[in-house]
Amino acid sequence: MNQDFSADAAVRSVIDGVRDLLPTIRERADEAERLRVIPDASVKELEESGFFRLLQPKRYGGLEADPVAFFTAVRDIASADGSTGWVSSVVGVHPWQVALFADEAQQAVWGADQNVRLSSSYSPTGKAVQTDGGFQLSGKWSFSSGCDHCSWVLLGGLVFNAEGQVVDFRTFMIPRDQYQIVDVWNVVGLRGTGSNDIIVDDVFVPEAFTLSMGETGMCRGPGQEVNTSELYKLPFHSIFTSTIATPIIGMAKGAYAEHVEMQQKRVRAAYIGEKASLDPFAAVRIARSSSEIDAAWALLMGNIREEQAYVARGEQIPLELRLRVRRDQVLGSVRAIEAIDSLFEASGGRALAEGTYLQRAWRDAHAGRVHAANDPERALQMYGAQQFGHKIDPGMY
Template identity: 30%
Template sequence: MTAVVHPAALPADLRAATIRTRVTVPLRFPDGYSTSAEVMTFHGLADGREHLLLALGGWEQVLLDGAAAPLVRVHSECMTGDVFGSERCDCGPQLREAVEDITATGGFLLYLRQEGRGIGLYSKLDAYALQDQGLDTYDANLALGHGEDERDYAAAAQMLRAVGAARVRLLSNNPDKAAQLTALGIDIEEQVATGVHLSEANSRYLAAKRDRTGHTLQLSRAGVVRPAKAAAGKAPGHSGMLARVDALVPGLRARAEEAEQLRRLPAVTVQELQDAGVFRILAPAGVGGYGLGAQSYGEAVRVLARGCASTAWTAGHLTEHAWMLARWPREVQEEVFANGHMPLAAATSAPVGSARKVPGGYAISGHWSFASGVMHSQWALLAVQLDGVRLQALVPNADLQLLDAWHTDGLRGTGSNDLRADGLFVPGHRMMDWAQLTGPDNPGSLLHRDPLIHAPMTTLLNLVAPAVAVGSAEYALDLFRHQLLMHKERNGSFVRQADSVLAQARYARAAGAVSTAQLHWQAALSLLPSEGQADAGLPEAQRAPFRLSLALAAEAAQEAVRLAAGGSGGSMHRLSHPLQRIQRDVGVLLNHPTLGIDPILEQAGRGLLGLELTMRSF
């Protein structure tokens, strides 16, 4: 348990520490920031350790004036983070941040020799090994016979009193640190939160600190390094776009568990997708899009899935729906694409609602399911029927009833909730005949020259699920490889799974399945027009191999995930383990209608035999 020193437990006269030496030390950090500190050592510290106090900025004037309390950071030593730059924790970035913040205002950084929350360097590294097996940072300490946090701040209180700083502003996210110092007689005038230094490697560590010990961490707003914002009017091209989405992957991995818990994408993820221009990939240049082709779109979704399947699925559909809106007449486009804004719209046709004509437009009613991305959308595209004719209604989300219905075992972060309307009025200009909207001569084709504006909508829709499956399998294989190569202690010696012949064989099979998925995926993409070429849809002779290759890519991806998960041990079954989530996500993907294997095999067989296809949308 956390070590807290209560006033009743303190000696009546906790002896005072005295300053032993003072020396000025110039400091320079790897990023170029430099300052100087007056470093102090002490006699009489309660635990007898060699703790340091760094006096920074105009600390003497702050103490002399007395108007404001000095800013103080009590920082526990972390050799791996402070010295070697380990990303498994946030200690190094916090130390760097604290030195600059304290220098700017005047105050003290206390560097306490309490490695690994007081358990020591070797034990901390032993705990890392247990964390690699699925334990969080606190349970790992407990499994080693230590407390969750063994730090004691009595020496810190002595050092602060020795320099005359019994009243401080504490720079910390840790409530226990403030509680202990208060109990030791230090007046905490204010607790100032540090920055949140999130990376893929420390996301579970930070989440555990937030959830287990109440650290004030807003991880959904945390600053994983982001790529520069995309200029709306500057198309990056195929390779440039893929580089942008690849830069998002570490942050997506870090927030994948949060997305699953929220049952929608974190706000920071949606912002990063917007900043990178993901939603502009397909939209024509005339409305602020990049006008890239289906191949760029499919590959971008696949790369996003290497970070988070729910993000890839949601982004893929929202990107496609922006392109769908560019097929509507000018009046609608001027409304939804106003000021270069890229609209986010959910779309659903399951089941089809009903419509009736009323003065000035239509009244629609229905209960629609699986509205992926609706939690982040301003608009909804809803399928309705009028006298046997299918129409699509464009409706502001605010006019619809949102039903919290997305409680699933996989793709939970997509937030694919239900929508309901009862007699909702839709102006006539926001209703389109489905056949006209999906045809090559749609109203938008008269406004934009981009070749993709003529393409059948099913071409892009069919790409999303297999793209997410293949990208997820590639991520799963990376995780499996890391698991096999990781050293673990067993019976006093260190071993690794990779040295097992059976593990080597399983990995080879998983890698082969991923390669099979990639080959089928590339075979499907090779049938699509290249960037900039006219796209009026695949000829019937190519539709069968296109859909077959996509389905087989997804099946091979699922097999690769199964092999990786089956060889990753019991820790894989923790809900927070990425492989566990990937396995569930891919399971849901393979049940999507676009990957329904039986009708695909039937129609593919007909096409490959030269027989007429019996499904128009295939």
């Protein structure tokens, strides 16, 4: 599988710059947990590296990069700290969706400052009522990761007509002065993500600042008129669910590296001073875990590559492939978490110490597992049902 994006020097420079930041990001992991948000310094350094512009339109100073390059950077960041990788992923992907909005909305976000960032909460827990020229939006949304580092938010909401009937499901884009952040993030995993609540109280949202999820489900959006790159013709759910799986795979990558290093130094007192690295069962566990991590990554990126090939040929992406993306995305998360579990169980008591990557990755990965995008039964049921010839709700893939 070809993942070579080195031909684009600017993108390659971003990837290299991100990798230069990894030791410092890892050193700040404890600080992120203590603060319950990513340290400002880390966000600033990632901004300066160009990371947040990878999926941003070139018209607004972005790179319109290969999504595999973006996911590679996310994986590497998460291998240094899970919370930083998680926030980088979900905040870093939002320019891709903003590029699908009407240009009026894009101009409002990036016209004055091309470094503007957005957080999100897509669960349709808010209520929008149709009015002249737009919608009145109210509600409370949870789990808006990285919201303290952002000046706009993307919110999911059901649209009601005057008769009180649901007529659409949309994403609403709101500036910082029109919503409240409520600090509720006191958790055991992904502690540094600052995934707080968002409250909106009867705010008018113009039509241009909304995007129908039905339209994005068909790989369409008004922003495609001005952002013509093939990047913005990929399926929303393929990009966004991969955004959730990738940091978990990155956590597994980091956990694997620390486990190998620890075992090379470890002497097992219970086995008469045997070096852990000489234990044949430990070697087998490493082999199995590394294979699961590699498989998760290869399938995730391989599917994205297949979708890109269809877009490049101007062909519609088959439903089976889009569902396969979801199948391998949720199972990629499962593979990565099971690899972390296996490595953690075999690492000995020292892995329990505060400050070790392994115990943090174990907590962070299991916290990431509860995200709706990582619900394996629903994603796998869709794939299996399609294989049996049953009709699948297009909004679900």
